[in-house]
Amino acid sequence: MSTTAVAELTGIRQFSVLERRVEDPGPGEVQVRVAAVGVCGSDLHSYSEGSVGDQTCKYPMVLGHEPSGVVVRVGAGVTGWAPGDEAALEPAMYCYHCEFCTSGHHNVCSNIRFMSSTEDAGFFRERLNVPARNLLPLSRGIGLREATLIEPMAIVLHSLKFVAPQLGDKVVVFGAGPIGLLTVVALRLAGVARIFTVEPVAHRREMALALGADAAMDPSNADVAHEIRGETGGRGVDVAYDCAAKGETTNQA
Structure with a gap:
């Protein structure tokens, strides 16, 4: 166990940078050092208005859901990843058991959890543990800054698949x-x-x-x-x- 810097939103237009504990990665988890995070429009609404649509912020909370990072440590049972590997990080955590997940529609998982919500902290922090399945390897030539575009680009490609x-x-x-x-x-x-x-x-x-x-x-x-x-x-x-x-x-x- 160690500590890591975390930027917590504590009120409208109020951030506090604090030290928080980070546990060792558990089975199936990877600890990553966050390299870059895109700032979404929803982050701006949370920061300046205290809500996104009808969803009101509950303080303190940690924003950021367009991240990239570098592997620091891997937990038991994790294969294919090693310290120093670079990746885009998926902010949504799916159950993989509901009818939507088993039919390939993870985006509407009945039990979805989203890192950057009031319940699950996001990526405005130096280090955290994420499920290994939430890491996406970067293709050659894609840097850690460019990798923050993968989450919003996925939205665009999903719309093109529809249309x-x-x-x-x-x-x-x-x-x-x-x-x-x-x-x-x-x-x-x-x-x-x-x-x-x-x-x-x-x-x-x-x-x-x-x-x-x-x-x-x-x-x-x-x-x-x-x-x-x-x-x-x-x-x-x-x-x-x-x-x-x-x-x-x-x-x-």
């Missing part, structure tokens, strides 16, 4: 935050013909264009639905991705 965009499709992406921008990248790689992006923030529109969007529109200065219909001969798009999830974007989509 199955076709070569030649015309699509619109509402919102050019991290999820929207990754969606633009994935759609460009998927071979769609034209990508419209709708985003009120100027520098995000610029990033969308740099990452492969064909047009980036400001909804505060235009009727984007009308303009997109005009640019598609009145037909509209084949698919609309709502990565902003605000009332007006859903209606426009």
Whole structure:
């Protein structure tokens, strides 16, 4: 047993960095040193508002669910991992026994636990133990900073699996935050013909264009639905991705 630094959210806009005990890894567990953590929009809501939607923060809590890390120690029964190995870290812990897990739908596990919730601490800490199955080996050329994008990228790829965009499709992406921008990248790689992006923030529109969007529109200065219909001969798009999830974007989509 040893100690590790932990950044605890103790109130709205209040963090405390404390030393907490970290146990030795148990059977099937791996102890990792956290190398980098992406900051999700939900982390920002928790920090600045004390809630995410209708889920109220219960203090103290540890945020962070887009992590990468380096193996420090392995517990009994763990194979395939050794100290120094680098990995992306899965924040969700599944039961692997319910009807959804056994049918391959782990994302809706009946007994899911999520590290970064009020019940389970997240990754804003130096070291912690995680189940070995929650480590994902990094492909050659992917660094620990880039690996923090694997969790949000998984969301994007899940949406593309649902929609199955076709070569030649015309699509619109509402919102050019991290999820929207990754969606633009994935759609460009998927071979769609034209990508419209709708985003009120100027520098995000610029990033969308740099990452492969064909047009980036400001909804505060235009009727984007009308303009997109005009640019598609009145037909509209084949698919609309709502990565902003605000009332007006859903209606426009």
